[in-house]
Amino acid sequence: MVDKRWEQVIWNVLFSIVVIITLLGCDRIKIVPAKLPPLSSERFNHLLVATSDYHSGVLVGVDLLQSELQSFESSIYSDAIVRSPENSPYFYVVNRLGADNIQWGQRNKKQVLGQFSVGRGTNPQDIAVVSSKVAYVSRLESKILLKLNPTTGETLKEIDLFESADSKTLESTDPDGFPEMTWMKLLNNQLLILMQRLNSEEGFKPSNKSQLAVLDLATDRVLQIITLKGTNPVTELKILEGELSVGEAGKLGVLYGGVELFDSNLKSLGWVTDEQKLGGDIIDCALLSKTVGVAIIAKNIYGMKPETQLVAFRRSDGKVISILRDPGNYSLHQILMDEDRSFFYLSDRDPKKPGIWVYDIKTLQPVFNTYYEVGLPPYHMVLAN
């Protein structure tokens, strides 16, 4: 009897030691071992992530089926975004101000295969790849939209939006002479281009209006210029069930912005929610369904302790339902929808634990035990096949 008791004590002690060692060792685990549900998607089974500590940049792939990190044989610039067109085997990295170039490579080979410049000091922002031979590049410090071959870098056309606009709605009186073209979105045979219209001579303050240009891909002419409800659109253009949304932050530190919604005819439906209701400056946002949306907001942006929060809001009245994540620092950066899996990914640049959280769209809860540590803090992520 005594022996059995002692035996139990020994087993308990051994079990406790194993638990303690496991807990102590958790800090060293680079990728959380739990896998996502093995939900294969014909469209996307990978995440491509441009990571950066603002000094070094590394491109990382995450195999969503195997929960494995994939390293790419090339560094990228420390200020870069990545694109992976749905029906293309290639990926593209836009290396922004300072590098001013595009790198392209093949996802399967995990290699960068080429690089070309898009103009010194032009600060490229986004690339919209129409085919393997045609792409458009928006540049913050140029009023020319570049149409080029995304493999060779050969310029096919320089499109001056001021000249190609049929209507007079596109004012050329931007204070610094640049419309600050940023994010783009391909929609049917059109290219949507966000124009922030900031004044770079005054610390990139928003000017009187920001706009959305609609370019006809067949003629490369501006079909329509839409003046946004707010100014300074900072989020990517996101489409859910035919509805287009964009987050407009206005002047940082002042809660004038909101999330603007457009119908399938690009008619503005006004704010879905605004910064007053959200309680902070919009960093990123996404509509998850017809009833709910999420946003990353920034608080105390010029204060002693700036911080970010992930909040869920009700679309009917725009009010915050709940705070989904409050890391206590300025680290939440991007929301990426994965409609096939009913997830959204949240990038967290927390210096002490940078990585990507996975949230269930239906429950608005993090998927249990799933968190991708991708090395350097994630800066921009896209889904890839």
Added chain:
Amino acid sequence: MARSMWRNLQVVLSLLCLGLGEVKALQSTAEQTVLSPIEVKAKKKGHAKSIEISESASETLEVGPNPQPSLAQVLQNSSAVFVQESGTQGAPHVILRAQDPSENRYFIEGVPLTDAQFNSDAIAVLPFQSVGRVDVYPEGVPAGLVSDGLGGAIDFHLEETPQSSIGLKTGNFGYWELFGKSSLGELNKNLTINFTRSDENYTYYDDGGTPFNTSSGTFKTREHNRFLRLGLVPIIPLYRTTLSSIRYFGVNSYRNLQTPGAISLPINGKLSQLFHLSALTGETWLNSQWKSKSLIYARLNSEEYRAQNRSKSLSTPNSNESRDRAIGVRHQLQYYSYYPIRIEQTLAGNYETYRLNSLEGENKNINHERWDVPISLAAIVPFNQWELRPAVIFQSVIYQGEVEKKYFLGSPRIGMGVNNIGSIKNLTWETHWGKFYRAPSMQEINGTPFGLASSFSLVPEKSDKVSTGLTYQRDGADSFVSEFRVAYNYSIAASKELITYIQNSQNSQVATNVGESLIQSHETSLEMKLFRLGIFQTRVTSLNTENLSALPYYYGKKIPNRPAFRLLQKLGYQNDRFGVSYQLQWVGERYLDLANTRKLSATTDHGFSLNYNPQGWGQWGLDVLNILDAVTAYSLVSGFQTIDNTTGYLGYPAPGRRIYLSWNYQL
């Protein structure tokens, strides 16, 4: 709070008055006894011991008037120092015992130079012709200088009996330097004027920011590198007897330099800096064993930044000018009795204000203040063939303004020196242990208009340091080897809460307490003089670093810009009229970033110097630096080999081959 600070200040001022007042009181007795202070007995040549009390081993370097050396050439004579000049704009990179150059502390006659954003630049305000002696403390700031700091310390001393002279130095890259020293008609009174200008534009290979497909890169001309400095250093002895002295000195410097920003960015700007320091020092022997030393100083550092393409600062919102003012007092009481103990007690008070302004009128109107009240006690306890050197500093640091916080910090240290080990004459063993700290600077907390964003939550950084070393030195005046010195030193430093500058955007950095590091270094040096004319000097340092940062993506990586080894080889010949020397620096491979994705290969830097004194026609010098014109080096970026610019990286050659011709003439 303010009341208690005022009380502290009153105490310090009273002591200062006591120090200066004693001078007056002793005027009548000044002629009674001529003492032989210990300073006078100290050896002052190539590697003499420091004449200050220091708990760690130190070196005093004489700045010879002929030929007029550069700061880098003088510091290179210390076995614990590696110096690499990187152009003429700022100060050279000074690496003291393999520590981070930004952790070095610089003083002039014990007055801390401005706590600038990037500390090494603090010495760029000083015209070097006015310097007569340099004290090097590789292990840390000695307790007597009552200043915080994790790295080593360098204390510049102005020439005590300067000779009037004029000089000219010119070279490529538009370099011109003119200086003049005048005794102003009275012994020991002196004025040094220095004017320097250069244009550092050079050609470099631009790979477009990414290494892949370098064929898309081109050679470009790096512009916006002009530099101008006007310096003025007056030294005025106000009172002097054999027992007492009072002296005024000042450092005035106006610098105007273009700032090209990061290598591949089109952003550039202009920095204007106005620096003024006025100091009054007094010392007196109270009796044959007690000495009182006092110092009072006022310092102003005003920096104005104007970006060429953007009118505002890139790092601190609504500001493009910063102004830093400081006043300080220090009083030292020294007990000069070699047996049984020599003691030095120092009490100081420093008050510093820092303000960010907008040149467009949108002032933030916030004055940031910092109070420092340090007190230290240092002693030398001699035994038969060895001595113990305990020391301790306590410092109270109070910040007021947008950020309000206070710290009470302590730093115990102990040094030990043993002479003639194992009855081998001239073999010495030095060992030193200390806990060091550094409270964040006002610039690190509140930001600067010049690329550093504010970081309100910074806390002091701390480091435990141990070093031990053996030195054998022999002076055989008449033998073939007239001077011989061989030394080995091992040091280890474990640092916590390290203040690290992290890039937080393309154009700005932020100081953050994220760092822990472990650095081990081995230093070996061999120096010889043959028949007192031939010079042979070899120094090797090997480094092993490990970043113990709390950030997982930096943990376990190598610390950037710390090469695995450095080798310095110097060969030369010098007689009374003619001298020639060749110098090689071989710097090992290193990582350029904290994430260790960019690795630069080893580089070599060759230099050549010639000096000639035609007697009556002044002293002539010719220096050729970076003879092989190293501008780029191979680097490895995530497996791809590419070439990278060496310029701008710590310790790499200045861009392009540099040729300087100098002439100075004793009046």
